[in-house]
Amino acid sequence: MSTPIGKTLWAIAEGYIPPTSTGPAPQMTSHETACILNTTNQEAQIAITIYFSDREPAGPYQLTVPAQRTRHVRFNELKDPEPIPKDTDFASVIKSSVPIVVQHTRLDSRQAELALLSTLAYASE
Amino acid sequence: MSTPIGKTLWAIAEGYIPPTSTGPAPQMTSHETACILNTTNQEAQIAITIYFSDREPAGPYQLTVPAQRTRHVRFNELKDPEPIPKDTDFASVIKSSVPIVVQHTRLDSRQAELALLSTLAYASE
Amino acid sequence: MSTPIGKTLWAIAEGYIPPTSTGPAPQMTSHETACILNTTNQEAQIAITIYFSDREPAGPYQLTVPAQRTRHVRFNELKDPEPIPKDTDFASVIKSSVPIVVQHTRLDSRQAELALLSTLAYASE
Amino acid sequence: MSTPIGKTLWAIAEGYIPPTSTGPAPQMTSHETACILNTTNQEAQIAITIYFSDREPAGPYQLTVPAQRTRHVRFNELKDPEPIPKDTDFASVIKSSVPIVVQHTRLDSRQAELALLSTLAYASE
Numbered sequence: 001m002s003t004p005i006g007k008t009l010w011a012i013a014e015g016y017i018p019p020t021s022t023g024p025a026p027q028m029t030s031h032e033t034a035c036i037l038n039t040t041n042q043e044a045q046i047a048i049t050i051y052f053s054d055r056e057p058a059g060p061y062q063l064t065v066p067a068q069r070t071r072h073v074r075f076n077e078l079k080d081p082e083p084i085p086k087d088t089d090f091a092s093v094i095k096s097s098v099p100i101v102v103q104h105t106r107l108d109s110r111q112a113e114l115a116l117l118s119t120l121a122y123a124s125e
Numbered sequence: 126m127s128t129p130i131g132k133t134l135w136a137i138a139e140g141y142i143p144p145t146s147t148g149p150a151p152q153m154t155s156h157e158t159a160c161i162l163n164t165t166n167q168e169a170q171i172a173i174t175i176y177f178s179d180r181e182p183a184g185p186y187q188l189t190v191p192a193q194r195t196r197h198v199r200f201n202e203l204k205d206p207e208p209i210p211k212d213t214d215f216a217s218v219i220k221s222s223v224p225i226v227v228q229h230t231r232l233d234s235r236q237a238e239l240a241l242l243s244t245l246a247y248a249s250e
Numbered sequence: 251m252s253t254p255i256g257k258t259l260w261a262i263a264e265g266y267i268p269p270t271s272t273g274p275a276p277q278m279t280s281h282e283t284a285c286i287l288n289t290t291n292q293e294a295q296i297a298i299t300i301y302f303s304d305r306e307p308a309g310p311y312q313l314t315v316p317a318q319r320t321r322h323v324r325f326n327e328l329k330d331p332e333p334i335p336k337d338t339d340f341a342s343v344i345k346s347s348v349p350i351v352v353q354h355t356r357l358d359s360r361q362a363e364l365a366l367l368s369t370l371a372y373a374s375e
Numbered sequence: 376m377s378t379p380i381g382k383t384l385w386a387i388a389e390g391y392i393p394p395t396s397t398g399p400a401p402q403m404t405s406h407e408t409a410c411i412l413n414t415t416n417q418e419a420q421i422a423i424t425i426y427f428s429d430r431e432p433a434g435p436y437q438l439t440v441p442a443q444r445t446r447h448v449r450f451n452e453l454k455d456p457e458p459i460p461k462d463t464d465f466a467s468v469i470k471s472s473v474p475i476v477v478q479h480t481r482l483d484s485r486q487a488e489l490a491l492l493s494t495l496a497y498a499s500e
Binding site: 006118 | 384385386387388389426427428429431432464465466468470479481492494495496497499
């Protein structure tokens, strides 16, 4: 069952981290995530670039997903080279050294981590 | 990290702008958007055509997305050549001069801009 | 702006029409729809086949989408050759004489036709 | 209407079964499902592998979908070779002996089986 599946270049055109100014509940409960699956036998070296509407892109943010593992990357935990600003529209491009599958999910932990939405990211050919 | 990603022709088969007749809340809170990502080094010249169930298509609506930028296009802000009627089913085709990625998102600003739904648009081959 | 976009064979693997036994609200408010966009200059002759978990497929249900028009097909309005049973999991295959784009949407009319979910259907290659 | 549609290798990058520790309501109401459609004239022999963030993959879980039938596979009903742990992020790869279509859906049975989200799975080329 180790057939690799996926692509090495993905994009999520919609991203948003709620502002801190709307009270304690939203910041604690909503998580913008890129769910990444690496079915290969090699560690995936991943670089995420964040695009904005009114400034230069940020990143690359470097991270890894071990062989035959999945990882939920929360955008509000990306800190290096800079945190992603809250209350700001962004988009992301995810580049991997090996084929991966990426799904964009927004979680609401108020209801036992139920997702508010989830959609397949766009895979480059 | 400047690998372009995407296609030049996209479609969103479902669109809807709530009517004004249902009170102040829906019109202020719900936003039908096409989230567009342009990872290329050139400005994207974009033309949107709107299709209806019972009349000729409207448009093209012309807009641009700068190089290496994202833009959330709200359909209720498209005014030229004509506003998109409310309370009416529509679909859209998005044509770009350079490769882009398009995600269809319906936002609800009552909860700090949480999305109600989001799905990848259809990319032509 | 008349570049045709889409495919002639699509599938929606998840479908469900709420039962009538749960009271008046769900039956009046929830609509399982296939949003179909026909950007070509010809009428689309469409045949929908419905698949179930425990019986033979139903259909084909015949319908048309005019040239350069969109149509929201509600599954609970498909009556010929037989109504689709409520409270039953189903899937659908949508075949068209010309390229179309199909998006699967579940509407909730309690909130001015806001969608509960929407996802691109699967396009055959 | 028996044109087969689909692929034999699919991935769902996001999965989650609510914990039992949050009370009776979530465990009874939320169902993580893979909706599988088999339009071919042969039974689909399916093997599901589950990937985690911090341990070896589980499976394969073997199941079948009859010819020209659809089946909603609930992940919390997969028991052999081992139950899928609750309150744990996972991802899944679905391999079939014949072409199938897979849609990832999270159901909430509190509202007559309305889906909370639904998105097409990723089809390998």
